Amino acid sequence: MGLEVLVPLVMGALLKVAGKVADGALGAVEDAAKRGAAEVFAKIKSWWSTDLSASGDLARFEAEPDMYLPVVEARMVKKLIAEPEMQASLAALVERPGPHVEVFQTIAKAHGITGVKVKEMIGGRVHVDQKVNEGASDITGADIDRLG
Incomplete structure (x- = not known):
């Protein structure tokens, strides 16, 4: 999966966890999507935990998703290019059959x-x-x- 597909999927998951995606009436589907998004978020949080700048941006993104979306997205692209094994790992997470x-x-x-x-x-x-x-x-x- 290329970055042009992976990054928007990962950012969508991060926005879901940050609460910026509106919840609707499909309760079971939404719960499954939230669990999947939480798993992606936890993976990125763990991956970025040793990088103080990246982990700080992610924490600020949680508080202000609209403000920090471009920052986190740019950092995501840079880090995924540098670490193809993480790109493959995140791609596997988002490609899993969902709800x-x-x-x-x-x-x-x-x-x-x-x-x-x-x-x-x-x-x-x-x-x-x-x-x-x-x-x-x-x-x-x-x-x-x-x-x-």
């Missing part, structure tokens, strides 16, 4: 139906199966703001 959501809907005489709405997803799988009768309108299978 999955399956939505099956049979729709008749309905308006304004959405199968699944996702605001941020750092892993897992979504499948929507909708059977729509003639009386239904304004149907959305999946409304996704960011996937990976």
Whole structure:
């Protein structure tokens, strides 16, 4: 997995732990995503523990994610380039199969139906199966703001 894919996934996990990703109604999926994000965060925290500057940036990121996101992301890229074994380790963490959501809907005489709405997803799988009768309108299978 290249850095162009890995770094946004890792940063998404860090933002989830820092509480910047809004929580929604998919409780079990969110809990699994939080556990996975916490595992990524713990790995980075341990990895950066011997680097006072990096660990300080990570602590400040936890307190002010918006302010320190660019700092932590730039440091992440630099460190991953320098340590390919950590890049492989983090890639293995984020590539693990995550939670999955399956939505099956049979729709008749309905308006304004959405199968699944996702605001941020750092892993897992979504499948929507909708059977729509003639009386239904304004149907959305999946409304996704960011996937990976």
